Amino acid sequence: MPDSERRSPTTFYLNEQHELSRGAKTGGGRLLQYHGIDWAMKGRRIAETLEWVRSSIQASKDPLRDSHYFVLAKAEAAVQKESRDKRKAPDGVLSEPVRYQEGDSRVFRRLGMDLVEVTGVGDAVVHIRPERLEQLVSTTRILGEVGPREQARWASINSFGLIPWELRIDESWVRSLRAHTPTDAVVEFQPLLTRSEIDTLLRSLAAHLKQERREAITGIGADFSGRNWVRGRLTPESLRLVAKLYYSVQTLHSPLTSLVVSTRLEKEVKSPMAPSKFKVPDIPTLPTVAVLDTGVPADHSILAKYRRGAYVAPDSVGAPAGDHGSFVASRIVFGDPDFGDGAPATPAGGCRFYDALVATSSKAIDDKSVFPALQAIAATAPDVRVFNLSFDTRPLGLLEFTKRRENLLLVQDLDNLIFRDDRECPEFR
Secondary structure, three states: OOHHHOOOOOOOOEOOOOOEOOOOOOOOOOOOOEOOOOHHHHHHHHHHHHHHHHHHHHOOOOOOOOOOEEEEEEEOOEEEEEOOOOOOOOOOEEEEEOOOOOHHHHHHHHOOOEEEEEOOOOOEEEEEOHHHHHHHHHHHHOOOOOOHHHHHHOOOEEEEEOOOHHHOEOHHHHHOOOOOOOEEEEEEEOOOOOHHHHHHHHHHHHHHOOHHHOOEEEEEEEOOOOOEEEEEEEOHHHHHHHHHHOOOEEEEEOOOEEEEOOOOOOOOOOOOOEOOOOOOOOHHHOOEEEEEEOOOOOOOOOOHHHEEEEEEOOOOOOOOOOOHHHHHHHHHHHOOOOOOOOOEOOOOOOOEEEEEEOEOOOOEEEHHHHHHHHHHHHHHOOOOOEEEOOEEOOOHHHOOHHHHHHHHHHHHHHHHHHHHHOOEOOOOO
């Protein structure tokens, strides 16, 4: 083989983002060519907004201001790319909107940021470590001089800013509260925080509460995703203060509750009792369905012998409330038999039930209690694989912005838990 045709091997080194360094060869493949971008001006704008965000957060009262930056990455409306597709881009330029909900979100991982969420207008809430922010500022200062691979990472980002406090709390809800009067509220902390950092936030938050107004933290917990939260009684004044000063707080909202699904019949049918036509089952051998509801009395005259076990959520009403739980358990145990010839004297069940009380009243369910209940039952009775959740919330379109977001996050957590543990929740709505 002639020397001119010989090819010596080349080693390509990847960085911590599994990408080539700025000066390395591309190793094949055509980089996207962006059109109409003044990279030097864009870099200065991004660097200045990053520095402003850093100084603003460090001047806040957030106790984690030196460890975490939760900021808003403002998206470009669209980016223009050079294209050889004559059908889509007759003039050689293709304009594409920026969608951080989709593939454009990959840019944050490449820049060493963590994407937390995407706002309704398409901007992104991201998490940046202080040392990484310093590197990003240095890079964007010379963005006009670096190579096209580094520039491409910044194409979709217009600038950075502070997270508007209106994204953390619904002002309409706060305005509806009585001044200087504590109300039940939930404070959701940002993800990616450690247990010790959460403790620091709790102590700082507690220091702002006024005992003379009966403000207090009443409970703590964590979602399946690992995000921590606290429940407490706060005045509207304290709610606004926390929303404005604590960037480590993601959301403040009223307790998430759902209504039990109504089971009242229009007309109750009465029929004479008749001897049972069903064979009495061997109850201990029956499968079990967990019922997360308003509870079933332990001494229920019919359901007691089908009761496998019980779980009472710490923040629940504490004792069976109303008859909705008994109704649901009855339908699960006995199904919907045909009583055309009269009701049997001794119904024969097809399964047992695990009674989980997660209600705050006879008509309301504490949504935050669902995940701990699922975990507790799975730990004590691992053979229980089916869970019945016969309750519902208002349509998402009628919920305030923060509560709609939190409900979607809870559904996402529940879906991930079901997938991970191979569970079934057939009645969840």
